[in-house]
């Protein structure tokens with residue numbers, strides 16, 4: 001193998017080359033880390049998006065000016081859980097449609113007349129004693145409608 005005496009320039013160039021080489025290695029490591037982070041983030045995002053929240057049939061969640069479910073189903077004598085999410089608004093629930101109370105045979109007393117006032121972060125359990133189909137609305141937010149199916 002031929003040899004030659006290195007001049008000062010050559011030494012500098014070699015040092016620079018080594019530095020560049022080391023730098024490339026670091027980029028390689030960082031790319032692996034970055035790739036791992038991206039894959040991890042993608043997994044987290046995927047799991048987050050694909051996770052389906054299973055809500056029991058007897059729970060009616062409210063957020064903002066809406067029921068998050070269109071219907072609930074309970075057996076006669078079992079309570080419906082009206083759950084006002086902490087990020088929600090105050091609601092006044094009555095039996096009826098479009099924000100107006102409409103008397104209905106068998107409807108729970110709490111949902112008649114002035115209605116049930118429910119505040120964010122609270123849950124009210126209302127027993128439907130009589131089988132039937134009821135519609136619950138909110139006098140503050142007339143677009144809120146919930147069908148309550150009460151089975152015998």
Ligand SMILES: [Cu+2]
Pocket residue numbers: 065066089090091092138139140141144
């Ligand atoms: Cu409301």
